[in-house]
Amino acid sequence: xxxxxxxxxxxxxxxxVVVKNLSFTVExxxxxxxxxxxxxxxxxxxxxxxxxxxxxxxxxxxxxxDITHLPMRRRIGLGVARSFQNIRLMxxxxxxxxxxxxxxxxxxxxxxxxTPYRLMPRHRxxxxxxxxxxxxxxxxxxxxxxxxxxxxxxxxxxxxRAVVANPKMLLLDEPAAGLNERETxxxxxxxxxxxxxxxxxxxxxxxxxxxxxxxxxxxVINFGEKIAEGTMAEVRASPLVREAYLGGDATVGAGHx
Amino acid sequence: MKRLGTVSAIALLGALAxxxxxxAASELVIGYSMAKTGPYVxxxxxxEIAADMAVxxxxxxxxxxxxKIKLTKFDTGGNPKDAxxxxxxxxxxxxxxxxxxxxxxxxxxxxxxxxxxxxxVQMSMASSAPGLxxxxxxxxxxxxxxxxxxxxxxxxxxxKKIPSARAAIAYGTDDAVSKAIGTGVLPKVFEQYKSxxxxxxxFSVKAFDLSPQASQLVQAKPEVIGFGAPPEMAIxxxxxxxxxxxxxxxxxxxxxxxxxxxxRMAPAGEGFTIGTTFFRDLNPAxxxxxxxxxxxxxxxxxxxxxxSQMDAATYDIVLMYADALAKTKATGDDANLAKERTAxxxxxxKLKNHPMLEGPxxxxxxRDSIKPIYILEAKQAxxxxxxxxxxx
Amino acid sequence: xxxxxEAILVMLAINIVVALAxxxxxxxxxxxxxxxGFMAVGGYTSAYLTSAYHLPMGVxxxxxxxxxxxxxxxxxxxxxxxxxxxxxxxxxxxGQVIQxxxxxxxxxxxxxxxxxxxxAGFTVVLSVAFGVLVAVLLLSRTRFALLLTATKNDPLxxxxxxxDVRAIRVxxxxxxxxxxxxxxxxxxxxxxxxxxxxxxxxxxxxxALYVLLGGTQTVxxxxxxxxxxxxxxxxxxAGSHWRFVIFxxxxxxxxxxxxxxxxxxALARRLRFGKRREAAS
Ligand SMILES: Nc1ncnc2c1ncn2[C@@H]1O[C@H](COP(=O)(O)OP(=O)(O)OP(=O)(O)O)[C@@H](O)[C@H]1O
Ligand SMILES: [Mg+2]
Numbered sequence: 001x002x003x004x005x006x007x008x009x010x011x012x013x014x015x016x017v018v019v020k021n022l023s024f025t026v027e028x029x030x031x032x033x034x035x036x037x038x039x040x041x042x043x044x045x046x047x048x049x050x051x052x053x054x055x056x057x058x059x060x061x062x063x064x065x066d067i068t069h070l071p072m073r074r075r076i077g078l079g080v081a082r083s084f085q086n087i088r089l090m091x092x093x094x095x096x097x098x099x100x101x102x103x104x105x106x107x108x109x110x111x112x113x114x115t116p117y118r119l120m121p122r123h124r125x126x127x128x129x130x131x132x133x134x135x136x137x138x139x140x141x142x143x144x145x146x147x148x149x150x151x152x153x154x155x156x157x158x159x160x161r162a163v164v165a166n167p168k169m170l171l172l173d174e175p176a177a178g179l180n181e182r183e184t185x186x187x188x189x190x191x192x193x194x195x196x197x198x199x200x201x202x203x204x205x206x207x208x209x210x211x212x213x214x215x216x217x218x219x220v221i222n223f224g225e226k227i228a229e230g231t232m233a234e235v236r237a238s239p240l241v242r243e244a245y246l247g248g249d250a251t252v253g254a255g256h257x
Numbered sequence: 258m259k260r261l262g263t264v265s266a267i268a269l270l271g272a273l274a275x276x277x278x279x280x281a282a283s284e285l286v287i288g289y290s291m292a293k294t295g296p297y298v299x300x301x302x303x304x305e306i307a308a309d310m311a312v313x314x315x316x317x318x319x320x321x322x323x324x325k326i327k328l329t330k331f332d333t334g335g336n337p338k339d340a341x342x343x344x345x346x347x348x349x350x351x352x353x354x355x356x357x358x359x360x361x362x363x364x365x366x367x368x369x370x371x372x373x374x375x376x377x378v379q380m381s382m383a384s385s386a387p388g389l390x391x392x393x394x395x396x397x398x399x400x401x402x403x404x405x406x407x408x409x410x411x412x413x414x415x416x417k418k419i420p421s422a423r424a425a426i427a428y429g430t431d432d433a434v435s436k437a438i439g440t441g442v443l444p445k446v447f448e449q450y451k452s453x454x455x456x457x458x459x460f461s462v463k464a465f466d467l468s469p470q471a472s473q474l475v476q477a478k479p480e481v482i483g484f485g486a487p488p489e490m491a492i493x494x495x496x497x498x499x500x501x502x503x504x505x506x507x508x509x510x511x512x513x514x515x516x517x518x519x520x521r522m523a524p525a526g527e528g529f530t531i532g533t534t535f536f537r538d539l540n541p542a543x544x545x546x547x548x549x550x551x552x553x554x555x556x557x558x559x560x561x562x563x564x565s566q567m568d569a570a571t572y573d574i575v576l577m578y579a580d581a582l583a584k585t586k587a588t589g590d591d592a593n594l595a596k597e598r599t600a601x602x603x604x605x606x607k608l609k610n611h612p613m614l615e616g617p618x619x620x621x622x623x624r625d626s627i628k629p630i631y632i633l634e635a636k637q638a639x640x641x642x643x644x645x646x647x648x649x
Numbered sequence: 650x651x652x653x654x655e656a657i658l659v660m661l662a663i664n665i666v667v668a669l670a671x672x673x674x675x676x677x678x679x680x681x682x683x684x685x686g687f688m689a690v691g692g693y694t695s696a697y698l699t700s701a702y703h704l705p706m707g708v709x710x711x712x713x714x715x716x717x718x719x720x721x722x723x724x725x726x727x728x729x730x731x732x733x734x735x736x737x738x739x740x741x742x743x744g745q746v747i748q749x750x751x752x753x754x755x756x757x758x759x760x761x762x763x764x765x766x767x768x769a770g771f772t773v774v775l776s777v778a779f780g781v782l783v784a785v786l787l788l789s790r791t792r793f794a795l796l797l798t799a800t801k802n803d804p805l806x807x808x809x810x811x812x813d814v815r816a817i818r819v820x821x822x823x824x825x826x827x828x829x830x831x832x833x834x835x836x837x838x839x840x841x842x843x844x845x846x847x848x849x850x851x852x853x854x855x856x857a858l859y860v861l862l863g864g865t866q867t868v869x870x871x872x873x874x875x876x877x878x879x880x881x882x883x884x885x886x887a888g889s890h891w892r893f894v895i896f897x898x899x900x901x902x903x904x905x906x907x908x909x910x911x912x913x914x915a916l917a918r919r920l921r922f923g924k925r926r927e928a929a930s
Contacts, residue, residue, distance in 0.1 A: 050809060076811045090802040092866055092914050093795070100792070101799055105811040107792060118790035125792075145915050165810065294893070332886070337847070341840060342656030349652025366762060366842035374768070386761065433760045433846070 009058035079168030102164030288347025290358035295335030311575035438485030678801030683744030691830025721826025864910025
């Protein structure tokens with residue numbers, strides 16, 4: 001049984017068809033890329049999987065459960081976490097507090113909600129958040145306001161927040177966008193380490209070199225429809241994909257050039 | 258360091274502002290809770306002139322018990338919370354022997370219980386809402402119940418055979434006093450004088466246009482229209498009634514007793530009849546008071562220079578206090594303060610037909626004053642006295 | 650303590666309580682412009698129960714708080730369907746409706762007002778206000794407070810992390826209403842008289858201003874805002890007629906210089922950080 005299965009999924013915004021008859025599956029532990037030109041509907045697919053938008057047609061199954069109509073806040077409990085294309089951290093909160101939001105799914109009920117942890121010395125939550133930051137090499141930023149951080153650091157905090165939620169599957173929307181070479185390299189290592197712990201990765205990314213090194217399998221969509229699927233080498237060979245997206249230069253998606 | 262500087266500066270300012278005032282022992286202190294700003298400003302801000310006049314007169318004659326009177330003032334802005342703060346300041350910090358004011362019923366309702374707890378007399382110059390001094394002993398009002406004032410107007414009509422068989426009521430709904438007059442006082446008075454109420458109209462006291470109400474009144478053809486709302490609305494209604502050609506007399510109590518009202522209504526409002534507790538041309542004393550008041554009001558740049566009934570009431574409150582201080586041999590010494598404040602209360606409560614500017618004043622069982630009611634009629638842009646009801 | 654100082658401290662204490670009532674929903678991003686209405690509910694409930702049924706003042710105040718909180722809970726569900734300016738309008742209307750209702754309830758004197766018998770003096774008012782302050786401060790050290798800020802910052806992401814954003818909003822709104830009820834009860838028992846006019850829209854607007862001027866990011870914000878609005882007009886008393894003009898100009902200046910409020914989270918963090926660094930050196 002696949003971890004994630006999209007079954008004939010469709011999404012219209014008014015008259016605009018954004019996703020059409022889309023089906024694909026992701027196996028547990030896999031590293032899968034979802035690629036396609038700008039406006040192909042990649043982010044929309046993430047939004048459908050996480051429940052941000054309701055589906056127009058079709059079903060989404062996760063871990064054997066039909067989550068098509070599950071409220072979005074319940075999905076992280078099943079193990080679906082994501083990042084956003086534009087970083088969406090809580091600007092008024094510190095880095096530690098942002099990471100603590102990632103702990104929320106496993107924080108517990110009302111009693112946990114009303115525990116004045118900030119008055120308790122070395123409370124577990126803070127210690128855990130700090131430890132996670134230290135491990136990610138972000139310990140120095142722990143008490144700073146998120147707004148004051150450089151872009152690359154914010155991206156890493158954004159990723160860490162999702163990781164801290166202990167998901168089974170991580171949906172990453174353009175994690176390498178805007179990063180320099182060194183940072184991209186670090187991101188690759190970090191994601192490989194996450195995957196090594198058994199987390200399934202689904203990555204939307206325009207950097208084909210990055211995708212090639214990270215992912216075992218690629219799903220290509222164009223105008224909301226799947227046009228190819230397979231290993232990087234396989235999809236690269238597809239004339240449909242060459243025409244729609246990859247073109248001559250196979251390291252960067254055409255839409256992103 | 259810089260922050261520390263700012264903080265200590267603020268703390269110092271605060272300490273200065275909120276520290277107890279130091280009092281020169283030679284003066285007898287009276288507190289004055291005034292509504293110099295806020296919603297009552299047009300009626301209340303001239304009271305200060307009358308209060309100062311009274312103090313100046315007393316001190317010019319050597320003060321009381323060989324000591325000068327000192328009036329300490331606090332602007333409440335017409336706000337009950339500030340009126341409460343004023344009582345505390347006068348009673349605790351200023352060691353006042355008694356308090357002039359507060360002005361409005363809203364303020365009295367909050368300040369009177371405070372005065373009761375602290376054992377200090379307050380006397381309002383304007384509050385006339387019924388039943389406000391019940392189960393208290395330090396709360397006085399130098400005002401008369403609206404019901405009594407309006408029924409005196411009707412009594413005068415009966416005496417003078419002014420037609421009043423057909424009556425109408427016009428009142429404001431969104432102001433507690435106006436509404437109480439319109440729904441409580443006027444129906445009762447008309448019933449007492451066997452006037453048939455042929456129409457009742459209401460309006461917002463902020464209404465811009467009263468022509469619909471006026472035309473409703475025109476159709477009902479009343480001979481008198483009982484009115485309960487602030488003076489501004491009286492002008493609007495009178496003007497509109499004249500435009501629509503209704504010749505009925507409007508009558509009202511002290512709420513519209515604005516000395517300038519006939520002038521402001523003219524040429525409308527002819528025959529408008531009110532009851533009030535002060536009339537400037539009554540006698541040499543009231544004329545002298547009015548002249549001096551006018552001089553001071555002009556110097557202060559006030560928009561109205563004619564004294565109102567509340568100005569006169571304020572003046573009399575200060576004089577009554579001075580008299581009480583003299584009769585009870587008050588010293589204002591800390592040790593005897595509580596006793597002396599209570600003696601003032603007991604002295605005032607016993608006053609019977611005490612001759613004052615407004616006429617002979619007594620206090621009833623509820624410590625509201627009993628004093629003459631002057632019935633005034635608007636004639637050619639001025640009030641003229643047509644009748645006087647001496648207290649029985 | 651001078652009598653006047655005591656009176657001002659009482660005003661300050663009550664204003665801090667109601668500012669905290671406005672702060673909780675604002676911390677979650679909701680502007681409640683009907684706080685005065687919830688104060689009225691708390692004040693009248695306590696006044697009625699203590700006067701008509703001779704319940705002890707503590708019980709009356711608790712009941713007043715509960716009544717206001719419960720009403721908050723009841724209206725939160727429909728009211729919080731709206732957001733932004735529409736939410737402000739809806740709460741504004743709610744405040745008006747509550748005021749109008751008390752103008753017509755004869756059992757509590759309608760327009761003429763209602764005398765309140767048990768008296769809450771300086772010590773009682775300050776103790777209760779202090780209790781509320783401590784409770785809110787405690788709350789601000791919890792995960793609930795974290796989720797309030799997260800909800801305000803980005804409700805979608807907050808929801809994606811498993812939070813029932815709607816429940817958080819309803820809770821913040823109702824808790825705010827409950828605290829407003831306590832503020833109203835303190836007002837009732839200290840000032841001994843309730844009039845519907847006391848709880849007008851201007852009061853609600855002022856309370857919102859306490860919080861907006863002080864800052865919505867930390868509990869210190871509403872406290873500083875309430876202090877600003879209570880103490881400054883008193884300090885300006887010397888200026889007499891001009892004091893409200895000067896005061897208004899000062900408000901505009903503060904909002905121009907610090908649009909996020911006097912106290913921001915970043916400022917609070919910086920102060921804390923500074924302390925830590927000093928301690929380290
Ligand atoms: N909420 C929405 N309402 C209307 N149209 C939308 C909405 N969200 C997305 N779209 C449209 O759906 C299409 C797909 O958008 P989407 O963001 O999923 O593309 P994408 O593949 O992520 O592109 P990119 O690579 O640029 O991020 C676009 O044409 C977009 O304008
Ligand atoms: Mg996208």
